[in-house]
Amino acid sequence: MTAAIVPHADLDRSTLTLGGRRVxxxxxxYNVFLQRTIEDGLGAHAPALLTQAAMESARATLSKLEAEGPAGSPAAVIARGADVLAHHGFGLADVSALGERGGTATIERAHYAVGWLAKFGRRATPCCFFSAGWLAGAVVVAGGFSPERVVARETECLAAGAPRCSFLVEVW
Amino acid sequence: MLEVIQVGAVTVTRLYGCTRRDQYELRAPRPFPSQLRDRLEVGRASRGGPDLYVIDEPGAFQLTVAPKSARALMMPRLTTPLESQRDTALSLAGIVDELLLEAPR
Amino acid sequence: MAIHERAIIEAVSGLGFAGNEEGLIPAFGLYLTKHFADYYNRISYALLGDFIRRAPELEEDARALLIEAGRVCSFHTFGGIMTSVEWDAVVRPMIESREDWVLGMVAVVNALGWGRWEVKSLEANERLVLTVHDSYEATGYVRDYPRAKEPRCYLAAGGVAGLMNLVYQGDITARPTFSEAYYLEIFRSPRTFAARETRCLAMGDSCCEIVAERDPI
Incomplete structure (x- = not known):
């Protein structure tokens, strides 16, 4: 794990930052309860909001990390995105089939899916909007795309009964 | 709380974690011996100080230990079967019990 | 021994929370994430904005929902922390009174990156006044939105109310089980603690201030 993806702690101010952003x-x-609150409150609009917010987090964070120390290649940018995801507790993503032109990724034990199962039990639809958006944001940074060119969705989810969480990222 | 198991002087409480993992709390009537950490560290990663340390075995479990409070919590990896999680917890409790018997009161 | 906040912050920070080979962070009997404040802020304030656009009077509903998320957070997260092995090792040896449970938990919060919580006054079993410097909610709001007429630290408000409920309305010292029934018992009681944010960075104040009292507000 490279030091570049470990948040900086300011113990006097009680803040953690990564790429200039608060962590x-x-x-x-809290994570799954807040998500359920958003889903209940916004209904059909919630998945897009949750995914886009995650994409923005990834875009802002990974862009700054790129500016501080380039990963070296689009594949390395995506791999760094996956490293951040794993280091920060969201699950270990296999991004070997994900590139700057999009593709697929899987997470065996995604935080939101595991958390949802633990707290609420199985659900009918995928719940890992954060992971989907984060992976999309990594592709945006890897390819230097404007964000609206990249869309991502979770195609299968542990919390909905699948053996793992699977994601499809498309570049338009 | 799902189950309470006694391993010598060590009380093991199985707590519900999620569908794929239970948590196991280990408690003893007196502080865990200092030799416990040395014993648990063999072949495993550890971090923390003498009052609070974490033993980690990738692919198996994480054990957080408060020796003076005679308390530890095992969180198994999600990939391990529930039955082997239980076996691991009982095995760890056996080590604690063995060292408690050896340690002077 | 009184609560030694710096020692607690350093001990908790020193645990080095990082994803294991599964990419998960088990700690305090919970799964932690080092999450992105912007994400929480965007989705929370989007909910608020959506409700206000539907009807201005729905702002109160959105606020209540987001504070409820904070109360649930405190019930499980603070509850989990205050009954954890980590708490027993680091904080419990410093505790001499019930009030120390509040001060100890505030010290742990100060290792979570939420900004600096500082207890201004604690009236046992009655009232807590606490300030927050660098609140992640308010600083995010200030950066991305116009000045607010109402406070915006929903997680913190719910969290402070929850902390008082765990310590004084319930009995965290007895290591309760954090069940739905226990939640209802302590959070739906007529004597439950409620919190209001009396100052907020998002409204132009120099810091945020939260007051938790028994009277429902």
Missing amino acids: VLHCHH
Whole structure:
């Protein structure tokens, strides 16, 4: 794990930052409860919001990390995105089939899926909007795309009964 | 709470974690001996100080230990079968019990 | 021994939370994430904005939903932390009174990256006044939105109310089980603690201030 993806801690101000952005520790109870609140409150609009917000987080963070120290290649940018995801507790993503032109990725034990199962049990539809958006954001940075050119969705989810979480990222 | 198992002087409580993982709390009537960390560290990663340390075995479990409080919590990896999670917890409890018997009161 | 906040912050920070080979962070009997404050802020304030656009009077509903998420957070997260092995090792040896449970938990919060929580006054079993410097909610709001007429630290408000409920309305010292029934017992009681944010960076104040009292607000 490279030091570049470990948040900087300011113990006097009680802040953590990565790529100039605030990072905060929260557990699965809050994460999945807040997501359910958003899904209940916004209905059909929620998946797009949750995915886009995650894409923005990835874009902002990974762009800054690129500016601080280029990963070297589009594949390396995506791999760094996956490293951040794993280091920060969201699950280990296999991004070997994901490139700057899009592709697929899987996470065996995604935080949101595991947390949802633990707190609420199985659900009918995929729940890992954060992971989907994050992977899309990594592709945006890897390819230097404007964000609207990249869309991502979770095609199968552990929380919906699949053996793992699978993601499809498309570049238009 | 799902189950309470006694391993010598060590009480093992199985707690519900999620569908793929239970958590195991290990408690003893007196502080865990200092030799426990040395014993658990063999072949495993550890971090932390004497009052609080974490033993980690990739692919198997994480054990967080508060020796003075005579308390530890094992969180198995999600990829391990539930039955082997239980076996691992009981095995760890056996080590604690063995060292408690050896340690002077 | 009184609560030694710096020692707690350093001990908790020193645990080095990082994903294991599964990419997960088990700690305090919970799964932690080092999450992105912008993400929480965007989705929370989008919910608020959506409700206000539908009807301005729905702002209160959105606020209540987001504070409820904070209360649930405190119930499980603070509850999990205050009954954890880590707490027993680091904080519990410093505890001499029930009030120390509040101060100890505030010290742990100060290792979570949420900004600096500082207890201004604690009236046992009645009232807590706490300030937050660099609140991640308010600083994110200030950066991305116009000045607010109402406070915006929903997680913090719910969290502070929850902390008081765990310590004084419930009995965290007895290591309760964090069940739905227990949640209802302590958060739906007529004597439950409620919190209001009396100052907020998002409204132009120099810091955020949260007051938790028994009277429902």
